Amino acid sequence: MKAPTPRVIFVRHGQTEWSKSGQHTSVTDIDLTPFGVKQMERTGHQLIGPENYQMIKPDSLKLVISSPRLRAQHTVKLLLQGLSEKQREAVSVDIDQNIREWEYGDYEGLLTKEIHALRHERGLDKDLAPGDKWNIWRDGCENGEEYLQVTERVDKVIQKIREIHRKALDNEEACDILVVGHGHILRCFAARWVNQPINTNPNYMLDAGGVGVLSYQHHNIDEPALYLAGAFTVPVEEEGADL
Numbered sequence: 001m002k003a004p005t006p007r008v009i010f011v012r013h014g015q016t017e018w019s020k021s022g023q024h025t026s027v028t029d030i031d032l033t034p035f036g037v038k039q040m041e042r043t044g045h046q047l048i049g050p051e052n053y054q055m056i057k058p059d060s061l062k063l064v065i066s067s068p069r070l071r072a073q074h075t076v077k078l079l080l081q082g083l084s085e086k087q088r089e090a091v092s093v094d095i096d097q098n099i100r101e102w103e104y105g106d107y108e109g110l111l112t113k114e115i116h117a118l119r120h121e122r123g124l125d126k127d128l129a130p131g132d133k134w135n136i137w138r139d140g141c142e143n144g145e146e147y148l149q150v151t152e153r154v155d156k157v158i159q160k161i162r163e164i165h166r167k168a169l170d171n172e173e174a175c176d177i178l179v180v181g182h183g184h185i186l187r188c189f190a191a192r193w194v195n196q197p198i199n200t201n202p203n204y205m206l207d208a209g210g211v212g213v214l215s216y217q218h219h220n221i222d223e224p225a226l227y228l229a230g231a232f233t234v235p236v237e238e239e240g241a242d243l
């Protein structure tokens with residue numbers, strides 16, 4: 001049987017007090033709420049393991065790439081906690097600065113409406129069309145990052161993944177890579193996976209605890225694609241296996 005096409009399963013960390021309130025959280029190193037812990041334990045149980053209903057088989061999971069932030073690393077631990085010690089030891093975990101959250105600079109800790117008010121006070125948005133407001137994709141963050149900086153570092157993560165996936169495809173080996181990060185950076189990552197510019201706002205949604213999948217059409221590394229929906233719980237590879 002042909003190996004399944006390599007995939008990236010990306011996960012935004014579970015709930016924090018600031019993801020709950022809508023405050024912009026980049027470098028502030030807060031942990032998950034008790035609900036966030038429960039979310040990610042349950043997600044890990046559904047997502048990774050040897051059972052038929054689990055989407056990522058332990059043997060296929062070759063690498064985890066995580067943001068350095070505590071909320072992301074705690075999420076990784078919870079996602080992997082259902083694996084045996086041996087299975088956990090077999091998975092490499094890379095802590096990668098390039099998948100840290102978009103740096104919000106002066107907007108760290110603020111709600112979107114507070115950012116709009118601050119920029120109004122500073123006279124920054126006066127040239128925008130009536131009704132138009134700051135958006136991070138186009139306008140970036142004062143004393144933080146703008147879209148080209150974020151694009152550059154996300155592209156490095158994609159390049160690293162493509163090299164691993166290319167080898168797996170050449171050798172017809174299953175290869176899932178788990179990427180654990182944050183609300184904005186993972187939306188950038190998904191857009192860049194399919195070569196979209198991010199300054200036009202990719203219009204994706206990603207809740208705390210949310211899971212998404214990226215792969216390649218036609219089993220071809222040169223056709224990266226976003227999995228809009230997948231028959232993950234009963235993959236076609238299982239046809240005839242246990243009727």
Ligand SMILES: O=C(COP(=O)(O)O)[C@@H](O)[C@H](O)[C@H](O)[C@H](O)COP(=O)(O)O
Nearest residue numbers: 019022023024025026101112182183184
């Ligand atoms: O801080 C954010 C993401 O960081 P993390 O919680 O570590 O994943 C942002 O995405 C905020 O949560 C943002 O304030 C929120 O998404 C509201 O944004 P918007 O709907 O565009 O007003």
